[in-house]
Amino acid sequence: MRRTDTEILLRSRVLDHSARKKMADFVQHEVPQVQNFVKSGNQFLRTARSFIVKSVREGKLTRDRGRAYFKEMLHTILFCGSINSPIIKPEEILEYGEFHLLSAKYPDVFQKYNTHLPTRPPYTVLLKAVVEIMGTNVNEVLECLMDLNDQMAVDFTDDNSSKCGNAFVSTVISSCYFYNVIVREKTNNYFGASLSCKGRQQKEIMIDILCCQTWHRDISLAVCVGNWFNKQAFRFPPKVQSMAFKINPPGVGSTPGSRYDRPSRVQMSSSLERSRPPLKQRISLIHRELYGIWYDMLTDVNYDPIPVSHKHLYYEFGNCAECESLSQLLCANQPIAERLEYTNFLTEPTNRSGLINLKHERLEENLKLLGFNGGRHLEFYDPSV
Structure with missing residues (x-):
C-alpha cells in the first residue's frame, strides 16, 4: 500500500524529532563534565562492588551489610546524577547490562534515587565499609584506600589528556582519637x-544533608557557627588528636598502573614514622597540614602537624574530612560529647535549633532549584530495607 503524503510528513517529523533528541543526547555526552561523571560513577560502583563481594566471600563482611553498603553507594551516585546540571539518568551512568541487572536486583534504589535523599557521600560509605572490614589501624585503612583509589581511576575528558582520577573519590582522609590521661587509654x-561532590549547589546540598541528618549535632553546629559567624562553637576536652592525609590521585607524574618516580619513604610526621612500615609508591601519601580555617574554629584539638593559618582562604565549612572523623568520635563516645564546653552563643537552645533550621531551609531551596522531587516532607533513603 502506497503511503500518503500526510503519512510521509508525519513519519519525517517523528524521525526528525528522534534525530534531534539523539543529537541533544550526543551533545550532552560530549560535555567533559558529564563524561567524567559517567566514567567515575561507573568505575566507582564496579570497584566497590568487587571489593564488597570479595569481602563477603572471605567472611570479613556479612551479606546483609555488604548489600546495604553497595545499595547506599548506588543510590547516592544516582541521586547525584538527578541533581546534576544537566541531569544524568541511571541508564546513562550504568552500562546496559549493569543497568538491567542492578535495577532488577535493587528496585527500591531506582524507585527512590530521585525522591529520597542520601545521608552521606558515596566515598564516605566506602570508607565506613573499609574500616569495618580492615579494622581501625590507620596504616591498613590507608593502604586499602590507596588500592581502591587506584582501581577506580579513569582518564578524565578535558584539555589535559594525562589527567586521571575519579570525581567521587575523596583525596583527603582524616583520623582522630581521644586519649584519656586519667586511665591512660585511647579510643579507637x-x-x-x-566531600567528594562537584558543583556549588550540589556541595551545599550534601553539606546541609550531613548537618541536618548525619553528623553529630555538635559538629553540625560548629559548621553553622563557623560559616555564618566565623566563631568557635565549643571546646573539646584535652587530648583529642587529629591527623589528616592527602592521597594523590593516580596519574600525577605517571600513567595508571605504573610505578611513580617518587621516594620510597612517604612524608610523615616523626611521631608516626616509627610505627608505620613503608607505604606503596603507586599512590603517594602526604601527611598534610589542615586548612587554617577549620583549625581556627577548633583550636583545642591537637593536630599533627600543627596547621598553618590561611587568612585569605575561604571555603564553606563541611568540606573537610575532619568533620566526619570528629563526628564519628562524638557519636561513639557519649562521655566525650558531654564534656564539650559550649561558647556563650550556643548556651541558648533556641540558637542551636535555629542554626540547623537555616541549614534545612537552604537544603530545601537548593533541591527545589535543581528540580528534585522530594514532596512536602524530605525523606531519606534506608539501604537496609
Missing part, C-alpha cells in the same frame, strides 16, 4: 573523608 581511631 575514627575516620572521615573530604
